[in-house]
Amino acid sequence: MSCAPGKPCHEGLLRRRALAALGLMALIFVALSAASFTDSRGQVVPAAVSYASFDAVEGKRVFQSYNCMGCHTIVGNGAYLGPDLTKLYGNVGPAWIEAFLPSAGKWPTSGAVRLRLQDAAVAAESGTDSIEAYLEKYPAAAERINRRGAHATLMPNLPLSATEIGHLVAFLKYTSEMNTEGWPPTPKVDGLTFPQATPHPVALQASLAPAATALPAAVPGADSELALGAQLAEDNGCTACHATDTERLVGPGWGGLYGSTTTLADGSTVTADEAYIAQSMLEPDARIVAGFEPGAMPSFADLLEPDQVTAIAAYIRSLGESAP
Ligand code: HEC
Ligand code: HEC
Numbered sequence: 001m002s003c004a005p006g007k008p009c010h011e012g013l014l015r016r017r018a019l020a021a022l023g024l025m026a027l028i029f030v031a032l033s034a035a036s037f038t039d040s041r042g043q044v045v046p047a048a049v050s051y052a053s054f055d056a057v058e059g060k061r062v063f064q065s066y067n068c069m070g071c072h073t074i075v076g077n078g079a080y081l082g083p084d085l086t087k088l089y090g091n092v093g094p095a096w097i098e099a100f101l102p103s104a105g106k107w108p109t110s111g112a113v114r115l116r117l118q119d120a121a122v123a124a125e126s127g128t129d130s131i132e133a134y135l136e137k138y139p140a141a142a143e144r145i146n147r148r149g150a151h152a153t154l155m156p157n158l159p160l161s162a163t164e165i166g167h168l169v170a171f172l173k174y175t176s177e178m179n180t181e182g183w184p185p186t187p188k189v190d191g192l193t194f195p196q197a198t199p200h201p202v203a204l205q206a207s208l209a210p211a212a213t214a215l216p217a218a219v220p221g222a223d224s225e226l227a228l229g230a231q232l233a234e235d236n237g238c239t240a241c242h243a244t245d246t247e248r249l250v251g252p253g254w255g256g257l258y259g260s261t262t263t264l265a266d267g268s269t270v271t272a273d274e275a276y277i278a279q280s281m282l283e284p285d286a287r288i289v290a291g292f293e294p295g296a297m298p299s300f301a302d303l304l305e306p307d308q309v310t311a312i313a314a315y316i317r318s319l320g321e322s323a324p
Pocket of ligand 1: 062063066067068069070071072081082083085088097100144152153155156158168
């Protein structure tokens with residue numbers, strides 16, 4: 001295209017303007033591309049987050065390998081069956097998550113959280129080693145314990161190892177520290193009360209059922225000790241790992257344990273009497289049941305008084321006795 005002869009011609013000017021605009025765009029494009037390669041501009045990155053000796057990047061792998069996102073949302077992705085996990089760490093703290101994940105079939109009690117605080121690394125990450133201070137610092141943990149502690153959850157019990165749990169907590173710590181600009185939003189309830197805000201009906205029924213009916217009163221007058229033992233076993237989180245029948249959970253079931261012959265990991269056998277059961281609580285690694293790993297059960301030596309140990313042992317005895 002060229003200008004008609006004798007007419008005023010602006011073609012050169014227009015072309016120069018177009019080229020200048022194009023040059024400016026190209027410059028902006030190059031500058032922004034360069035900026036995208038710079039560091040994360042204050043946003044936290046997984047490589048910078050650690051939890052005790054565990055790693056957030058590894059935690060993401062564990063999260064993916066168990067397909068947690070098949071049920072949970074996190075940082076805006078995932079499914080809606082379970083609650084959003086993005087900010088959970090900051091709300092409930094590491095000790096609560098550590099108590100929940102190994103036995104997710106039941107909501108942790110304060111005893112189970114207190115037990116996790118016995119671990120120096122968990123206490124350091126929590127910023128406290130006393131359960132009272134912990135529940136004050138993490139009111140969402142206190143709320144979960146009060147509303148649901150020891151009741152059944154809708155989350156499946158996954159076979160997570162202690163290392164996998166550590167990595168998962170590191171990953172949840174990372175997402176919790178991310179600046180998500182307010183995501184997930186807090187639901188506005190406007191004073192309405194939701195039935196979902198009360199314990200799950202199944203859990204409620206279980207809690208309403210009189211706990212003592214399952215316990216045969218072996219000796220007259222012993223009912224209150226058995227009830228105390230049952231209560232202590234629940235409060236201390238034992239029942240998260242031990243079934244009251246013979247089912248294997250994290251540890252062996254207690255049904256029929258008393259008086260039975262237990263085979264140990266070293267091939268020897270022992271009669272499960274009062275002393276053996278007491279030692280299992282105080283020095284769990286002294287004698288390991290065949291088929292289990294040492295270190296899986298924590299020691300309760302600093303948590304239980306001698307008469308509490310006796311009450312729990314009596315309760316275990318009430319769950320069925322094998323003839324010697
Ligand atoms: C099959 C679905 C499913 C899978 C898979 C699943 N969860 Fe859950 N999870 C749930 C449900 C449902 C709940 C809520 C339980 C309830 O309300 O009783 C839950 C609750 C939780 C909670 C407590 C949340 C809170 O706000 O109290 C945590 C933590 C959690 N899950 C972590 C995980 C992790 C980590 C994984 C993967 C290793 C995982 N979940 C895999 C369904 C699932
Ligand atoms: C984190 C899971 C966990 C918790 C919590 C736990 N245990 Fe255990 N327990 C285990 C495992 C795993 C074993 C088997 C390995 C061993 O012998 O140490 C076991 C073994 C035992 C045994 C020996 C069982 C047998 O068949 O010989 C007894 C008794 C016992 N635990 C009682 C208790 C009591 C009482 C509590 C609460 C005060 C408790 N446990 C809390 C995991 C746990």
